[in-house]
Amino acid sequence: MKQLELTIPNATGLHARPAKAFVKLVKKFKSSVKIEHGSKVVNAKSMISVLTLGVKHAGVIRVLIDGADEQAAAVAIEEAVRTGLGEPLDHAPAPAQKGKSAAPPPPPRVNPNLIQGIAASQGIAIGPIFKLERGEVVVDGVFEGIAPEKSKLQSALSEARRAIEALAQKTTETVGEEEAGIFEAQIELLEDPDILEEVQAGIANKQSAAVAWKQVVLARAETLSQVSDPLLAARSADMRDVGQRVLAILAGQKSGMAALPDTPIIIIADDLSPSDTVSLDKSRVLGFCTASGGPNAHSAILARALGLPAIVGAGDGVLELENGTAVVLDGGSGELTLRPSVEKIAAAQAEQAKLTQALEAAQAAAADAAITIDGTRVEVVANVGGVADAELAYESGAEGVGLLRTEFLFMGREEAPSEDEQFEVYRDVVTALHLQPVIVRTLDVGGDKPLAYIDVPEEDNPFLGERGIRLCLNRPELLKEQLRAIIRAAKFGKIRIMFPMVSDISELLQAKQMVADVCDELSAPMVEVGIMIEVPSAALMADVLAPHVDFFSIGTNDLTQYTMAIDRMHPIMAKQADGLHPAVLRLISQTVKGAHAAGKWVGVCGELGADVKAVPILIGLGVDELSVSAPAVPAVKAQIRGLQLADAEKLAQKALQCATAQEVRSLG
Ligand code: PEP
Ligand code: MG
Numbered sequence: 001m002k003q004l005e006l007t008i009p010n011a012t013g014l015h016a017r018p019a020k021a022f023v024k025l026v027k028k029f030k031s032s033v034k035i036e037h038g039s040k041v042v043n044a045k046s047m048i049s050v051l052t053l054g055v056k057h058a059g060v061i062r063v064l065i066d067g068a069d070e071q072a073a074a075v076a077i078e079e080a081v082r083t084g085l086g087e088p089l090d091h092a093p094a095p096a097q098k099g100k101s102a103a104p105p106p107p108p109r110v111n112p113n114l115i116q117g118i119a120a121s122q123g124i125a126i127g128p129i130f131k132l133e134r135g136e137v138v139v140d141g142v143f144e145g146i147a148p149e150k151s152k153l154q155s156a157l158s159e160a161r162r163a164i165e166a167l168a169q170k171t172t173e174t175v176g177e178e179e180a181g182i183f184e185a186q187i188e189l190l191e192d193p194d195i196l197e198e199v200q201a202g203i204a205n206k207q208s209a210a211v212a213w214k215q216v217v218l219a220r221a222e223t224l225s226q227v228s229d230p231l232l233a234a235r236s237a238d239m240r241d242v243g244q245r246v247l248a249i250l251a252g253q254k255s256g257m258a259a260l261p262d263t264p265i266i267i268i269a270d271d272l273s274p275s276d277t278v279s280l281d282k283s284r285v286l287g288f289c290t291a292s293g294g295p296n297a298h299s300a301i302l303a304r305a306l307g308l309p310a311i312v313g314a315g316d317g318v319l320e321l322e323n324g325t326a327v328v329l330d331g332g333s334g335e336l337t338l339r340p341s342v343e344k345i346a347a348a349q350a351e352q353a354k355l356t357q358a359l360e361a362a363q364a365a366a367a368d369a370a371i372t373i374d375g376t377r378v379e380v381v382a383n384v385g386g387v388a389d390a391e392l393a394y395e396s397g398a399e400g401v402g403l404l405r406t407e408f409l410f411m412g413r414e415e416a417p418s419e420d421e422q423f424e425v426y427r428d429v430v431t432a433l434h435l436q437p438v439i440v441r442t443l444d445v446g447g448d449k450p451l452a453y454i455d456v457p458e459e460d461n462p463f464l465g466e467r468g469i470r471l472c473l474n475r476p477e478l479l480k481e482q483l484r485a486i487i488r489a490a491k492f493g494k495i496r497i498m499f500p501m502v503s504d505i506s507e508l509l510q511a512k513q514m515v516a517d518v519c520d521e522l523s524a525p526m527v528e529v530g531i532m533i534e535v536p537s538a539a540l541m542a543d544v545l546a547p548h549v550d551f552f553s554i555g556t557n558d559l560t561q562y563t564m565a566i567d568r569m570h571p572i573m574a575k576q577a578d579g580l581h582p583a584v585l586r587l588i589s590q591t592v593k594g595a596h597a598a599g600k601w602v603g604v605c606g607e608l609g610a611d612v613k614a615v616p617i618l619i620g621l622g623v624d625e626l627s628v629s630a631p632a633v634p635a636v637k638a639q640i641r642g643l644q645l646a647d648a649e650k651l652a653q654k655a656l657q658c659a660t661a662q663e664v665r666s667l668g
Helices: 016-026 049-053 070-082 146-174 175-192 194-204 207-228 232-249 274-279 299-304 315-320 342-364 387-395 418-430 470-473 477-490 506-523 537-542 542-548 557-566 582-597 614-620 630-641 644-659 663-666
Strands: 004-009 032-037 040-043 060-066 114-117 117-120 124-131 266-267 285-290 310-312 325-332 335-338 377-384 401-405 437-441 492-499 528-533 550-556 601-604 623-628
Touching: 004 070, 004 470, 016 070, 032 477, 032 542, 040 070, 060 070, 117 124, 117 299, 124 285, 124 342, 146 175, 146 194, 146 232, 146 274, 175 232, 175 274, 175 299, 175 387, 194 207, 207 232, 232 274, 266 601, 274 299, 285 299, 285 325, 285 542, 310 325, 310 582, 325 342, 342 630, 377 387, 387 401, 401 623, 418 477, 418 492, 470 477, 470 506, 477 506, 492 506, 506 528, 506 542, 528 537, 537 542, 537 557, 537 582, 542 550, 542 582, 550 582, 557 582, 582 601, 582 644, 582 663, 614 630, 614 644, 623 630
Parallel strands: 124 266, 266 285, 285 310, 377 401, 377 623, 401 437, 437 492, 492 528, 528 550, 550 601, 601 623
Antiparallel strands: 004 060, 032 040, 032 060, 114 335, 117 310, 124 325, 325 335
């Protein structure tokens, strides 16, 4: 047993980065290593445990090392801590020691030039900041009579609607259909009957249209922003966005963003509305950092889709910065470095060049197959929400569609789309893929995605209730109509059908029988049928299910949620719902084994498929296909081309033996 007493020299103590370096180093040794600090003793191979010690600058830790290689470990640990665990140290001379009494530790030094926000969209931006300040819309309180005010309101709503529709159209063309859905949801807000009723009541009470609108809409937005559900909080930003737009029209002002300088800038704002974000001119705006907002905010989603480096939730401090302050914004780590040194700028430029080069190389090779160095081909396909996404997927080098989320066709409307309407969309998606395979997932609603025209009784636990295939099997007419539309579209390309949320073989057999019946009715050949593996029971029973399907596709978003019992949108817990948790990986491994034993292939269509850390592990577990968002296709393909299957397999086996997702993430 070896013991070391060490003082942590790092300015911010044993925080994330040095702690990670410490844990990584310790893991190289077989010996058990513990850290004692104050009254706590923790395993030094666990990052979370090391972080929970909260060791500050100049804090003293005792390291207890026990095992065959303890001598080598002690030497390496002592040296690594002394030299700052990979961080540059402040070399100010240490205070002179007087006699035996230790000098009081200096106060922890907070780096005044570093602001830590939430990483929202990868990439590095270097440049001066420009604060986007939104002027209050001056509201006209003059009441001209009930009829004129009502008519002013009506025409402002129509004008706002036209503007939002144009924005949705632009977003569909430049970003994608799913993202354009953000604006379609805004149109719903414009038409919300409760809001309109309240505004009309205000007008009836002799308020001008502008005053009534402002009161009602801003009050609603405020209430929504107070709730802890991140989805609802995002709706509050939409409500403000829509509210401001209508208000500006009523006040006869130009809505939208203040004029930006002509030179490249990094935007700092309290928050950015979705319309602000899609309207950003990428030739001038290098990135943005907001004081509020979270990674699920629409501005963050849009930034990722636009490839714009972004940090959110950086705190009000960023609003105090002076316009023109030079910064380095790292959207991958969430760090905003103020007044960077020449060295910092050079390092950021080098990193930026590396990222750009890698992206350009990946894009140039986007159409090529993804084959590992040792010759294993992995299909990389795309998750799409409609025809425009499908076109983008084809252009991005996707080898097909691994998941067509058909629910987008069914959402935001008063009644279900007709069979013909559905048929046309499915046919156009297949056509856009030029005969490459398209997996159409049948309607996956219920739970988090309720529909106005499908009556699902109030449920205490909607995620455990009538969701996905369960809801459709309970409403066979709805499913049958969709299956007819899909089978008719199958004539135009290669369609496969996939059922969501299958948790029991009886659901699969029933749904598959419906496909066979519809094919008979339409005198069409049977199509391939697969299921999503997103409920632990299905993963555990993969060997039993496999003989009845043509393929599996693992929905890691839901599989993680149901395995970890963490709501995937939970404001506090969702961070811990990591698909790289060994429990989820073990289920994926079991699914692959079950499928391969029956000669069937397995895809992954959850977010995990595009996670840089997950790609080698999934390939190493034997996954045959990755389905990711269209813009991610080139990078995922490029990553696969740099892998050796044998190494990936070893990594996957190690991951299965880890205790936590953090441990898995620190492998390799
Ligand atoms: C999943 O659950 O991983 C999945 C791809 O389906 P969705 O995200 O649409 O629920
Ligand atoms: Mg799912």
